[in-house]
Each structure stands twice: as structure tokens, then as C-alpha cells.
Amino acid sequence: MITISVDMNACENYGQCCFEAEDLFRLDDDGKLVFTPQAPDDRLADIEAAADACPMQAISLMES
Numbered sequence: 099m100i101t102i103s104v105d106m107n108a109c110e111n112y113g114q115c116c117f118e119a120e121d122l123f124r125l126d127d128d129g130k131l132v133f134t135p136q137a138p139d140d141r142l143a144d145i146e147a148a149a150d151a152c153p154m155q156a157i158s159l160m161e162s
């Protein structure tokens with residue numbers, strides 16, 4: 099599994115991550131990021147793309 103974490107103090111809710119993995123990252127009705135904290139290993143490329151797309155470098159991931 100991959101554990102996803104987002105530094106919500108750094109996140110500015112820009113939403114770029116949502117374009118890379120829209121089933122794992124989305125903006126809620128108030129425009130705030132909500133994300134799925136765990137994802138299967140085959141989503142690694144999508145999560146890395148989301149992390150790379152984040153202008154605040156707020157997304158980190160850990161494989162276990």
C-alpha cells in the first residue's frame with residue numbers, strides 16, 4: 099500500500115493534484131482538498147505525478 103500525506107498548512111487548494119489522480123484527490127464543495135490517505139501500489143505513478151504537479155510540494159508518499 100501507499101500512504102499519502104498532504105501538509106495542509108502548505109496546501110493552497112490549487113487543485114493541480116486532482117487532475118493527476120482525480121479519484122484520490124478532489125476539492126470539496128468549499129474548494130478545500132480532500133484526499134484518500136491509502137492507495138494500492140499500482141497507483142504509484144499517479145500519486146507521484148500528483149506530488150510533482152503540486153506547486154507547494156505539499157504531497158508526500160510512503161510505500162509499505
Ligand code: SF4
Binds near residue numbers: 104109
Ligand atoms: S496541488 Fe498541492 S496545493 Fe494544490 S490542492 Fe493539491 S496538495 Fe494542495
